[in-house]
Amino acid sequence: MARRKKGRDISGWLVIDKPAGPTSTAVVNKVRWALDARKAGHAGTLDPEATGVLAVALGEATKTVPFITDALKAYEFTVRFGAATNTDDAEGEVIATSDARPADDDIRAALKGFTGDIMQVPPQFSAVKIDGERAYHLAREGEELELAARPLWVDELVLVSRPDADHAVLRMVCGKGGYVRALARDLGEALGCLGHVTQLRRVWSGPFDAEDGITMETLERLARSPELDTHLLPLEAGLADLPELPCTAEGAARLRNGNPGMVLASEVEYGEEAWASHEGQAIAVGRYRAGELHPSRVFNR
Incomplete structure (x- = not known):
């Protein structure tokens, strides 16, 4: 037991x-x-x-x-130009340097290439699994990793400020799976000056x-x-981005048992994901079909 x-x-x-x-x-x-x-x-x-x-x-x-x-997430971060590191942040070893420094307009122009649907290669030192092992474990052992590019949605990427020629503060709003360190690395390469992250803050998440x-x-x-x-x-609070569908006591009872339950009419489309509530309390998450919620997750409280 x-x-x-x-x-x-x-x-x-x-x-x-x-x-x-x-x-x-x-x-x-x-x-x-x-x-x-x-x-x-x-x-x-x-x-x-x-x-x-x-x-x-x-x-x-x-x-x-x-x-x-x-859900979408927002980050504010500082990029240090003129140096690349093996971790793509200030904690790693410098592996290459450059005397070039970009102008503000060059940065703004380059950022356009990193918005929308992009492909991004994760940092060598990341939690991505390779044959069951975390990439950062292999990287620490000195292995040079071939990491596959992954799709990422970047909703917004703007230059916030330019403290000096060596640094730029950026703001990014992106979807699931984004690596700010990888973006700083790729931006530095695109600008021909190299770069890495020195400060990173997640401002909001969903x-x-x-x-x-x-x-x-x-x-x-x-x-x-x-x-x-x-x-x-x-x-x-974790369901804020999903539509809420109130249900009757009978519907709530059926949903709690893992069965489809009747919910009140709404503008939710057939097959759309939503959550059912009874007296303000979440009962289940599932797919809306013809007046019923078909549960995929049931809350036991």
Whole structure:
């Protein structure tokens, strides 16, 4: 018989404004400890030196993680021109240098080539798996990796400021799977001056904003106290990008058992993904078909 996990059976979201230093996994573990939660997970990894939104799902809210992972995200980051590193950020070793520096207009012109549907090769030091192993493990052993390009949707990419000739601050809004470090590397190559990231902040991720998150200091100060619970967002916050379909008590009962349940008429199209609610509480996520929601995920609360 499987051993039951210890901790409180709580569900919801806690948004952390992650500082530079800890890994995303370390932050999740700290959140789980601070809330004495049985189950927790995050919706999108941040590099250790990156800051900003790290949305941590608890309990049944972990079933909504894919909807945040797939949502658009905004980053503000600083690119250092004139040097390429093996990690594509300031933590790595410099592997090439250049005396060239781009003009502002050259940067703006180059950014147009990195918007819309693009193909991007992940950094050598990334969590991409190769034959079951993480790329960064192989890269640390000195292997030169052949990583396949991946599709990425870049909704917006703009020059925010130019502190000096060596640096540019950019803002990017993109979809799932984007590597800011790879973009800085590719932009530097396109401009003929090389480049890498020196600072990176995730400003928002789906419905979650960094300014609404709590710091790690606050997390530790309020750990294991009722006051920390007041910072929890409801499970439903992770469904903000999906249409809501209210249902009757009978429909809710059927959905809770994993069966299609009747929902109230709406403008949702046949086959569209949506979530059913009863008295404001999420019951299930699924596909809308002819007046019913066919559940793919059911929330047990």
